[in-house]
Amino acid sequence: MKRREFLKYGAAGIASASLGLSADSAFAQSACGTCGTGLQTVGTTSFILGIKDVACTLIDGQTVNMLGYSLTSYTRTAPGCVPGPILRAREGGRVQITITNDRKETHGFEIVGIPGTRTEVAPGCSCTITFTAPVAGTYMYHDPYGGTPLYRILGLHGVLVIEPIAGMTPRMSRTPYSLDKLAPEQRAAITALFDALGTTARFQGGAAGKWVPAPLNAEHSLQEKIWVCSSVDPKFNALITPGQPIASNPTLTSDVVGNFVPRYFTLNNRSGYDLHDDDETLGHLPVIPKNYIGEPTLLRIVNAGLAHHANHFHGNHLMDLAKVDLDPLSPTFGRQLVSTNIFEVDTVPMWPMQRRDLLLPYEIPPDIPYQIPVSGPTGSQFQRMVNGQAQEPFPLRYVMHCHTEMSQTAAGGNYPQGMVSHWEIHGGLGGRAKAAGKLAAR
Secondary structure (H helix, E strand, O other): OOOEEEEOOOHHHHOOOOOOEEEOOOOOEEEEOOOOOOOOOOOEEEEEEEEEEEEEEEOOOOEEEEEEEEOOOOOOHOOOOOOOOOOEOOOOOOEEEEEEOOOOOEEEEEEOOOOOOOOEEEOOEEEEEEEEEOEEEEEEEOOOHHHHOHHHHOOOOEEEEOOOOOOOOOOOOEOOOHHHHHOOHHHHHHHHHHHHHHOOOOOOOOHHHHOOOOOOOOEEEEEEEEEEEEEEEEEEEOOOOOOOOOOOOOOHOOOOOHOOOOOEEEEEOOOOHHHOOOOOHHHHOOOOOEEEEOOOOEEEEOOOOOEEEEEEEEEOOEEEEEEEEOOOOOOOOOOOOOOOOOOOEEEEEEEOOOOOEEEEEEOOOOOOOOOEEEEOOOOEEEEEEEEEEEEOOOOOEEEEEOOOOHHEOOOEEOOOOOEEEEEEOOOOHHHHHHHHHHHOOO
16 A cells, blocks of 8 residues: 555546535524523524633643533533534534633634634623534634634634535445535545445445444544644643633733744643543543444544644555645635545644544554455454464554654653554454454353
C-alpha cells in the first residue's frame, strides 16, 4: 500500500474537484427569554445546554479552570464537560437548542456552517435557537462572543452531528451523507466505497463488515468516534475564577491568537497517558477505536483549538471522506466538501476550526508477518505463529500521534504526553461474534 495511493471505485477517480454541500436552505430563529425549561415540541429534537465552570486536571497533575457545557440527558455532561456533549439530529428535522448561562457574564453561541444560529445569552438567562437541520455532516458549536476565540479555547466548544435521511445506497449500505444532495461524482465515490465494505476481497466481513452509525441518542459507538483537538495555555485559564466573570486583562485578551502559547495538546480534553484510560464512567468522551478486522470505523475529527495539527496513524491508512473548505477565496468557503476522489491518507492536516470525516477500514495491517488462509465466509484470519504458538496477542495497538512535533509534548517538553493515542485491533474477521459466543457459552 503506497502512501498516497487512492481508491478508484467506479466514477471515484474521474475528477479531483469536490463540490460543496450547501447549508443555505437552513433557517433559524433566535429568541432570548428568561431562564426556564427547554421546549418539548412534538416532532422537534430539543437540547438544553448549560454553561458551567469546570475544573480540569491536566496530564502532569496541574488543575486549571475551564468553561464547559452540560446536558442533563447525558451522564458524562451533568456537571459540565469539555468538549461539550455530542448532539445528534436528523436532516430536515426541527432542532431547538436552549442555552442557559449560569455565569455572571454574557456568552455567545453559534453552530458553524448553519446560518442564523448565532446568538448571545445574558448572565443568568436563557436563549433558544430554532432551525431546520441542514444536510448531513459534522458541525461545530462554540462560543464566539466578542468576535474572539477566547471562550472557545477555554472549553466552550462541541460537535453537532446531522444524520442523513437518504443515506442508504441502492445496495443497502449505510453512509454518513445525504446521497440525494450530493453531486453525481460525490455520490458515485461514496456509494462505491461503502458498497465495497464487507463485499470485496479487500474489505471483507460480510454483513458484519458494513459501517453502522451511532444511535441518535448516543454520543459515540463502536464504529463512530468523535475527536476534538484542542490545546491549553494556562495563563488564559488563570483568568477564570469560578462563579465570577473573566478577569480583565487587556494585555492578553486584546490579541488572544497572538498571545496564546499552547503548553498542553489534547484530544477530547485529555493527552498522553491519560488518553490510554478510556473509561467512560470517569466522565471521558472515549477516543480509542476498539474493533475487529472488518469493522470499519468513522472518525469525525474537529480542531477547536488555535494550533495546527497533523494526526498520523500507524497500521491502516484512512479513507478521506469529507472536510470543510477553509479557503476564504473559495466559492465553497465554510462548507463541507464530500470527496469525489477518496484518497487514502496516513496523516490528517487539521487547521483551526477544521472538520474532517475519515474512515478507518480495519484491514489486516500490512506489517503482520503471517496470514493463514481460513475457508468459509470469514475469509482469511491472521496471526503470527512460532512452533504452533500465537505470537501476536490481541489487542494489537497502533499509535496515533501528531506530526506537528511540539504537539506530542506537554508542559513545555514532557514527551510523549501530548496528542498521542492509539487504536486497537481485538481480533480477526468474525472475532466479535466468536467472542460473544464464548461469553454466551459460559
